[in-house]
Amino acid sequence: xxxxxxxxxxxxxxxxxxxxxxxxxxxxxxxxxxxxxxxxxxxxxxxxxxxxxxxxxxxxxxxxxxxxxxxxxxxxxxxxxxxxxxxxxxxxxxxxxxxxxxxxxxxxxxxxxxxxxxxxxxxxxxxxxxxxxxxxxxxxxxxxxxxxxxxxxxxxxxxxxxxxxxxxxxxxxxxxxxxxxxxxxxxxxxxxxxxxxxxxxxxxxxxxxxxxxxxxxxxxxxxxxxxxxxxxxxxxxxxxxxxxxxxxxxxxxxxxxxxxxxxxxxxxxxxxxxxxxxxxxxxxxxxxxxxxxxxxxxxxxxxxxxxxxxxxxxxxxxxxxxxxxxxxxxxxxxxxxxxxxxxxxxxxxxxxxxxxxxxxxxxxxxx
Amino acid sequence: xxxxxxxxxxxxxxxxxxxxxxxxxxxxxxxxxxxxxxxxxxxxxxxxxxxxxxxxxxxxxxxxxxxxxxxxxxxxxxxxxxxxxxxxxxxxxxxxxxxxxxxxxxxxxxxxxxxxxxxxxxxxxxxxxxxxxxxxxxxxxxxxxxxxxxxxxxxxxxxxxxxxxxxxxxxxxxxxxxxxxxxxxxxxxxxxxxxxxxxxxxxxxxxxxxxxxxxxxxxxxxxxxxxxxxxxxxxxxxxxxxxxxxxxxxxxxxxxxxxxxxxxxxxxxxxxxxxxxxxxxxxxxxxxxxxxxxxxxxxx
Numbered sequence: 001x002x003x004x005x006x007x008x009x010x011x012x013x014x015x016x017x018x019x020x021x022x023x024x025x026x027x028x029x030x031x032x033x034x035x036x037x038x039x040x041x042x043x044x045x046x047x048x049x050x051x052x053x054x055x056x057x058x059x060x061x062x063x064x065x066x067x068x069x070x071x072x073x074x075x076x077x078x079x080x081x082x083x084x085x086x087x088x089x090x091x092x093x094x095x096x097x098x099x100x101x102x103x104x105x106x107x108x109x110x111x112x113x114x115x116x117x118x119x120x121x122x123x124x125x126x127x128x129x130x131x132x133x134x135x136x137x138x139x140x141x142x143x144x145x146x147x148x149x150x151x152x153x154x155x156x157x158x159x160x161x162x163x164x165x166x167x168x169x170x171x172x173x174x175x176x177x178x179x180x181x182x183x184x185x186x187x188x189x190x191x192x193x194x195x196x197x198x199x200x201x202x203x204x205x206x207x208x209x210x211x212x213x214x215x216x217x218x219x220x221x222x223x224x225x226x227x228x229x230x231x232x233x234x235x236x237x238x239x240x241x242x243x244x245x246x247x248x249x250x251x252x253x254x255x256x257x258x259x260x261x262x263x264x265x266x267x268x269x270x271x272x273x274x275x276x277x278x279x280x281x282x283x284x285x286x287x288x289x290x291x292x293x294x295x296x297x298x299x300x301x302x303x304x305x306x307x308x309x310x311x312x313x314x315x316x317x318x319x320x321x322x323x324x325x326x327x328x329x330x331x332x333x334x335x336x337x338x339x340x341x342x343x344x345x346x347x348x349x350x351x352x353x354x355x356x357x358x359x360x361x362x363x364x365x366x367x
Numbered sequence: 368x369x370x371x372x373x374x375x376x377x378x379x380x381x382x383x384x385x386x387x388x389x390x391x392x393x394x395x396x397x398x399x400x401x402x403x404x405x406x407x408x409x410x411x412x413x414x415x416x417x418x419x420x421x422x423x424x425x426x427x428x429x430x431x432x433x434x435x436x437x438x439x440x441x442x443x444x445x446x447x448x449x450x451x452x453x454x455x456x457x458x459x460x461x462x463x464x465x466x467x468x469x470x471x472x473x474x475x476x477x478x479x480x481x482x483x484x485x486x487x488x489x490x491x492x493x494x495x496x497x498x499x500x501x502x503x504x505x506x507x508x509x510x511x512x513x514x515x516x517x518x519x520x521x522x523x524x525x526x527x528x529x530x531x532x533x534x535x536x537x538x539x540x541x542x543x544x545x546x547x548x549x550x551x552x553x554x555x556x557x558x559x560x561x562x563x564x565x566x567x568x569x570x571x572x573x574x575x576x577x578x579x580x581x582x583x584x585x586x587x588x589x590x591x592x593x594x595x596x597x598x599x600x601x602x603x604x605x606x607x608x609x610x611x612x613x614x615x616x617x618x619x620x621x622x623x624x625x626x627x628x629x630x631x632x633x634x635x636x637x638x639x640x641x642x643x644x645x646x647x648x649x650x651x652x653x654x655x656x657x658x659x660x661x662x663x664x665x666x667x
Contacts, residue, residue, distance in 0.1 A: 052469070054469055054472065054473070148648075151648060151651050151652045152651060154651075154655070158406065158468060158469065158472060159651055159655060161406070161469075161472060162406075162602075162606060162647065162651060163648060163651055165599065165602075165644070166603070166644035166645070166647045166648045166651075167644075167648070169599065169640075169641060169644045170641045170644050170645060170648075173637075173638055173640060173641035174641075176637070177635075177637035177638055290595070290599075294476055294480065297473065297476065298477075301473055330487070330488060331484070331488065332484070333480055333481075333483055333484030333487060334480075334481055334483075334484025334485050334487075334488060335484070336477075336480055336484070337477045337478065337479070337480030337481025337482070337483070337484055338477070338481050339477075340473065340474070340476065340477030340480065340481075341458075341459045341474050341477035341478060341481065344463060344466070344470050344473050344474045344477065345459065345462045345463050345474070348466065348470060
């Protein structure tokens with residue numbers, strides 16, 4: 001545990017001091033995005049490494065975070081429009097039905113007006129207090145995870161992988177199909193900047209502000225993860241990962257803990273996704289699709305599932321490599337696939353596993 | 368109401384065509400699952416490769432100034448994809464055979480991405496087309512209309528299912544595969560080499576996938592990415608039918624094809640692609656073993 005804290009302090013120091021040496025916003029943005037994906041990957045890592053379950057929908061949780069945060073804070077009022085439109089259609093249909101008394105349609109219209117008014121007030125509040133939107137988004141993601149997890153974790157086996165696969169595809173479909181709510185396939189521009197402490201006197205340093213915000217959040221979430229892993233809960237999770245039957249026989253509430261880790265992972269991804277939306281002010285559905293979930297899976301696997309720092313290695317490697325090797329863009333997909341296969345065969349514990357073995361060989365050689 | 372009567376048979380026809388393709392892909396999933404307990408996410412890519420290779424063969428033949436009917440390419444495409452699938456099994460699955468099924472699933476995901484990447488390098492990102500098996504013709508039978516190619520799809524699926532049935536019931540290799548699927552240890556005691564069974568399973572899955580790919584390409588184009596969605600939906604079909612059951616795969620495929628078409632026509636075209644996944648989630652909720660699978664007893 002002390003080693004983890006030492007690494008964290010060193011990492012945060014390096015990250016926080018970087019802008020003093022390199023003022024290039026492009027470089028800083030890359031490091032910031034690495035931070036965001038690290039948060040999402042960390043959530044997936046907790047699930048995969050400690051609960052031993054695969055989720056194929058982590059990017060869609062990022063999408064939930066992004067879209068909910070966008071809907072709440074965008075001045076176009078997507079939520080009100082969508083609710084209003086829906087109620088209009090319902091009221092119109094009801095009015096045409098001979099069996100429905102007039103009062104019913106009027107009542108429905110009244111209820112609709114109340115909800116739209118409430119949504120409007122929520123929208124204004126979220127715009128004025130920008131920190132609220134990512135939190136609400138995280139709650140929504142958590143609820144979805146609770147529902148899907150309850151279905152997918154009921155039985156032992158790979159059912160969670162299937163359930164998250166389906167969930168991820170359905171979520172992205174919703175983003176594409178519900179145009180009045182989400183802007184549809186073409187995406188949404190003009191997402192407000194995330195000045196959670198209120199707009200500053202000099203707004204030109206937005207990207208730098210986000211850089212620090214992201215890594216501060218990452219630091220907090222890493223501390224949370226470290227404590228989780230070294231707690232009684234963490235040991236119970238590792239027991240589940242080792243041998244589920246034995247853990248259950250020892251009194252570990254297996255399904256509840258797996259569900260908890262799944263929800264935590266979803267919340268991590270959602271927070272990352274929310275900030276991602278406010279980074280460039282633009283989102284569209286493909287940003288959170290199946291391939292993106294698979295990319296996160298690769299990052300966690302190659303970095304080393306079950307290692308808090310492994311996830312960072314995986315993200316850093318797989319995010320920066322394409323930036324550096326731009327000439328090989330066409331080969332990117334094939335290479336990623338190959339890396340995943342080779343990693344799983346040669347180093348199932350990922351880079352972190354390899355480094356760990358090297359560390360042990362150097363510092364604790366056999367007598 | 369007249370509109371309903373006219374469209375319902377049409378939906379069924381279209382649905383059966385989709386369903387046949389899903390059924391073939393689902394069978395591919397099932398065969399590999401029975402042998403390895405793992406889900407082969409590269410199954411959709413086997414299908415995509417079948418279509419792509421057939422297109423290239425047709426192009427090469429055309430370059431020689433000839434025109435051959437498209438069905439001629441089926442065995443060649445199937446052989447080629449069988450080779451790819453076998454190479455994949457030998458290079459990626461076999462080395463990891465001692466690993467947990469979770470790791471195998473991740474490896475097949477890697478394989479799927481690798482195949483997509485290679486396909487993109489070889490064939491680019493364009494949509495590619497194949498000529499139909501016989502002259503392109505739309506048949507009109509009363510209120511319904513369908514492409515002649517659809518008949519070929521149904522016929523090919525039927526023939527494939529019958530041949531597979533014969534393979535599993537009448538040949539030694541097929542019986543060995545079934546034995547291995549039932550109980551690998553018992554199979555080993557009987558002298559069946561599990562590694563070779565897995566290789567055969569992958570080769571079969573590759574051939575069936577290729578068949579599906581070639582027969583569907585004349586109806587909708589093929590591109591480096593088209594394997595993904597069709598593979599995932601085929602997977603939903605095998606979950607619906609029951610992961611270990613081949614009859615289940617056929618039933619599941621046809622059911623999803625028809626239901627998806629009905630849903631898309633009458634309820635919502637926007638969400639049509641998501642329908643198969645909603646079905647899968649419903650199956651996991653209500654009866655995870657699927658329609659024809661064996662009920663699993665292990666509660667978490």
